Amino acid sequence: MTSIVDDIAQGELALKRRLTAHWETPHNWLGWLSTVDHKALGRRYIYTAFVFFLLGGVEAAIMRVQLARPDNHLLTPETYNQLMTMHGVTMMFLFVQPVLSGFSFYLTPLMIGARELAFPRLNAFSYYVFLLAGVFMYASFFVGQAPDAGWFNYTPLASVKYDAGFNIDFYCLGLIYLGIATTVGAANSIVTILKLRAPGMSIDRMPLFMWSSLTISAAVIFSMPPLTAALGFLELERRWHFVFFDPTRGGNPMLWQHLFWVFGHPWVYIVFLPATGMLSMIIPTFCRRPMVGHAFMALATVATGLIGFGVWVHHMFATGLPQLSLSFFGAASMTVSIPSAVTIFGWVATMWYGRVVFATPMLFALAFIVQFVIGGISGVMTAAVPFDWQVTDTYFIVAHIHYVLAGGTLFGVMAGIYYWAPKMFGFLLDERLGKASFWLMFIGFNVAFFPMHITGLMGMPRRVYTYSQASGFASMNMLSTIGVYILAVGLLLTLVNLVRSRAAGVAAGDNPWGAGTLEWLTTSPPEHFNFAHIPIVKSREPLWDGGFTPGPAFDDARLTPRTSALDAMLERPVEMPIDSVWSVAMPVTLLLAFGALLVHSYAWSAIGIAASLFCMARWMWPSSATVLETEV
Amino acid sequence: MSSAALDLHAPHPATDLKEEVGWWGMVIFLLNEGALFASLITSYFYLGLENRSWPPAGTPKPELALPLVMTVALLSSSGTCLFAERSHQRGRRARYRAATLVTMLLGLVFLSIQAWEYHDALRYGGPTTHAYQSIFFTITGLHGAHVAFGVLFLGWALLREWRGTAISSHSLAIKNASTYWHFVDGVWLAILTSLYLSPRWY
Numbered sequence: 001m002t003s004i005v006d007d008i009a010q011g012e013l014a015l016k017r018r019l020t021a022h023w024e025t026p027h028n029w030l031g032w033l034s035t036v037d038h039k040a041l042g043r044r045y046i047y048t049a050f051v052f053f054l055l056g057g058v059e060a061a062i063m064r065v066q067l068a069r070p071d072n073h074l075l076t077p078e079t080y081n082q083l084m085t086m087h088g089v090t091m092m093f094l095f096v097q098p099v100l101s102g103f104s105f106y107l108t109p110l111m112i113g114a115r116e117l118a119f120p121r122l123n124a125f126s127y128y129v130f131l132l133a134g135v136f137m138y139a140s141f142f143v144g145q146a147p148d149a150g151w152f153n154y155t156p157l158a159s160v161k162y163d164a165g166f167n168i169d170f171y172c173l174g175l176i177y178l179g180i181a182t183t184v185g186a187a188n189s190i191v192t193i194l195k196l197r198a199p200g201m202s203i204d205r206m207p208l209f210m211w212s213s214l215t216i217s218a219a220v221i222f223s224m225p226p227l228t229a230a231l232g233f234l235e236l237e238r239r240w241h242f243v244f245f246d247p248t249r250g251g252n253p254m255l256w257q258h259l260f261w262v263f264g265h266p267w268v269y270i271v272f273l274p275a276t277g278m279l280s281m282i283i284p285t286f287c288r289r290p291m292v293g294h295a296f297m298a299l300a301t302v303a304t305g306l307i308g309f310g311v312w313v314h315h316m317f318a319t320g321l322p323q324l325s326l327s328f329f330g331a332a333s334m335t336v337s338i339p340s341a342v343t344i345f346g347w348v349a350t351m352w353y354g355r356v357v358f359a360t361p362m363l364f365a366l367a368f369i370v371q372f373v374i375g376g377i378s379g380v381m382t383a384a385v386p387f388d389w390q391v392t393d394t395y396f397i398v399a400h401i402h403y404v405l406a407g408g409t410l411f412g413v414m415a416g417i418y419y420w421a422p423k424m425f426g427f428l429l430d431e432r433l434g435k436a437s438f439w440l441m442f443i444g445f446n447v448a449f450f451p452m453h454i455t456g457l458m459g460m461p462r463r464v465y466t467y468s469q470a471s472g473f474a475s476m477n478m479l480s481t482i483g484v485y486i487l488a489v490g491l492l493l494t495l496v497n498l499v500r501s502r503a504a505g506v507a508a509g510d511n512p513w514g515a516g517t518l519e520w521l522t523t524s525p526p527e528h529f530n531f532a533h534i535p536i537v538k539s540r541e542p543l544w545d546g547g548f549t550p551g552p553a554f555d556d557a558r559l560t561p562r563t564s565a566l567d568a569m570l571e572r573p574v575e576m577p578i579d580s581v582w583s584v585a586m587p588v589t590l591l592l593a594f595g596a597l598l599v600h601s602y603a604w605s606a607i608g609i610a611a612s613l614f615c616m617a618r619w620m621w622p623s624s625a626t627v628l629e630t631e632v
Numbered sequence: 633m634s635s636a637a638l639d640l641h642a643p644h645p646a647t648d649l650k651e652e653v654g655w656w657g658m659v660i661f662l663l664n665e666g667a668l669f670a671s672l673i674t675s676y677f678y679l680g681l682e683n684r685s686w687p688p689a690g691t692p693k694p695e696l697a698l699p700l701v702m703t704v705a706l707l708s709s710s711g712t713c714l715f716a717e718r719s720h721q722r723g724r725r726a727r728y729r730a731a732t733l734v735t736m737l738l739g740l741v742f743l744s745i746q747a748w749e750y751h752d753a754l755r756y757g758g759p760t761t762h763a764y765q766s767i768f769f770t771i772t773g774l775h776g777a778h779v780a781f782g783v784l785f786l787g788w789a790l791l792r793e794w795r796g797t798a799i800s801s802h803s804l805a806i807k808n809a810s811t812y813w814h815f816v817d818g819v820w821l822a823i824l825t826s827l828y829l830s831p832r833w834y
Contacts, residue, residue: 118656187660225668225670229671236766244675244763244766250762252678254682617788
């Protein structure tokens with residue numbers, strides 16, 4: 001009898017050895033550099049984004065010291081403008097979006113029962129483009145000419161007439177370059193989610209985090225091009241004296257604003273919806289029941305993504321557009337509150353009907369809800385045109401955006417870290433330190449940003465490097481500065497928690513929270529091949545109701561199953577590519593192309609483009625293994 | 633959902649190409665590219681509406697003769713491209729190669745005429761003269777770059793076919809390259825309509 005059990009165990013071990021041989025990255029520096037493992041790259045995305053978060057946080061901390069007292073001259077106006085702009089650019093483009101992408105690239109295959117993303121080499125490529133684009137933009141500090149016209153970089157302030165240095169060129173070229181990473185990453189997510197779901201995971205059984213990833217990836221595909229066009233126009237105008245924004249020769253500065261916000265408003269949802277998706281994974285787990293209104297939550301996510309494309313003018317209410325257009329966009333902006341309310345009520349109802357466990361991830365999720373509701377209300381307020389005229393370009397807007405993106409997205413990311421870190425690293429995080437970190441962050445955040453509503457209503461304009469004693473803004477600003485430092489200490493405690501918990505090394509086990517979705521079926525951390533047997537899925541929370549069976553092993557090669565887009569019927573296993581030097585060389589050649597443009601070295605730029613084309617041709621060239629497989 | 637019925641090495645019919653992840657990736661890439669050209673053409677009309685005369689006084693409406701020749705070259709290249717793809721599917725390799733070379737040649741003809749047309753257009757001012765010229769040269773120039781990339785893409789797929797032996801390993805490359813080519817052709821029709829024809833309607 002025992003021999004049969006032994007035989008099965010032996011068989012499983014042999015299977016895992018075969019799969020490891022197919023999926024493992026070579027253990028050398030080249031393997032480390034050019035790995036295509038979505039788990040390694042996802043973690044790298046998250047680490048790199050947090051380094052940029054640290055830089056953006058330091059910029060904010062310096063600005064808060066400058067603003068703590070009236071008539072302060074710690075910073076010159078020029079330096080303040082650079083810090084303010086790079087804080088926005090960093091948080092918007094180098095932190096929130098990449099960190100959410102990192103979670104998505106790490107978790108997507110695990111949540112859908114796959115072994116890889118659809119385009120593993122593209123994933124490596126996009127990581128390095130993101131890293132180098134961030135380094136490129138930060139290099140501007142070394143020449144003392146960081147972007148300084150705000151994160152939305154309005155013309156004519158950003159035109160060469162008023163900003164003649166390299167500052168804005170770093171911004172334009174850096175963001176076009178970074179846009180490549182964002183776009184291909186989104187394409188990768190869409191194809192993975194639609195084509196690589198485990199057999200049986202029909203679209204209605206897909207986890208809600210996948211719905212938000214899918215929605216925002218589609219939004220990226222359609223919203224990046226207007227930004228690319230705007231950045232291209234501005235660079236052509238600055239460098240080669242083309243005319244797009246200069247009204248003396250037929251241009252129009254409003255063209256920048258339209259193009260920027262046609263991109264910018266969807267972008268706000270792109271950096272927000274994935275966090276709501278995370279919450280929709282976390283809340284059911286800690287309420288011990290499935291999400292209430294799962295289908296409505298999914299539809300609300302898609303609806304928010306769609307509405308995001310029709311509201312851009314609410315960023316431009318004070319620019320003198322026709323009244324009719326303002327009314328239309330004001331009304332459209334208010335409709336966003338409908339899907340948002342569906343989402344909030346879905347979470348609240350899940351808690352209402354469940355038994356809430358107040359673990360650290362759940363605390364962050366609750367703070368997200370509270371802060372997002374406050375940010376949502378100030379959003380609906382500013383959707384009313386007359387109110388917006390009153391508060392536009394004041395600290396009220398600063399408060400609003402931080403309540404949504406820091407109080408929302410950042411707290412969502414924190415919840416995500418506490419929730420998925422045991423899966424990623426294999427050890428449990430300390431709950432006491434976690435809760436201490438949470439309370440400091442929660443108090444610090446609200447002490448820092450709530451007073452900004454008031455300073456804004458009192459009339460303090462945003463983006464000023466100082467203010468007078470007579471203005472009466474001093475005490476509220478001091479409060480904000482104190483809050484930011486409490487927030488920073490809270491964040492630091494999480495870092496301490498990670499280091500100490502790693503040293504303590506309390507094993508997490510496969511499913512420490514007793515969650516219901518597929519990522520918790522794998523070991524912690526997951527093995528190279530994620531799943532030894534591809535699960536065949538029969539329900540939304542397969543780990544709760546036994547809604548899955550271990551399926552085929554597909555161990556003949558580096559294989560993962562491809563299924564139909566809607567009902568996830570198995571089509572065939574597809575062979576996934578191994579790592580390639582070309583997909584990690586191309587980010588470098590592209591950097592050469594963009595960097596050479598910056599310093600007017602057009603010959604080198606042409607060489608960079610030619611080298612990039614060559615890398616692309618080699619990267620997509622079939623490896624001998626692929627040819628053999630298909631020739632048989 | 634039985635895995636036993638799977639035959640890993642079964643030849644995949646041409647219809648299966650539409651389920652390949654590489655094809656899905658291509659479609660998404662083209663949607664992205666389409667959005668880019670849509671942004672540019674919208675900017676053209678936006679600037680046009682914000683100006684009193686468009687093209688500006690002193691600049692004539694663009695000539696139609698050369699662009700129409702370019703259109704003929706590009707449309708027929710889509711035809712030869714389609715013929716090449718069909719020939720490939722039927723295993724007529726020599727025909728595929730010849731038709732692909734003709735397609736690439738027609739692309740180069742298009743680019744040569746575009747250079748000639750630029751030479752004419754420049755008489756009324758280069759891209760730094762007025763927003764009209766700036767957006768005109770930006771859109772047509774970017775499209776020209778796409779044609780050039782399309783020629784390289786077709787050539788790359790041709791090279792793969794030349795060097796490879798199995799049909800299945802390069803048929804997706806051929807399908808993607810020709811789809812890209814048809815896309816670039818379609819974008820040209822949008823540009824022809826908005827930049828060359830529409831000024832004659834108002």
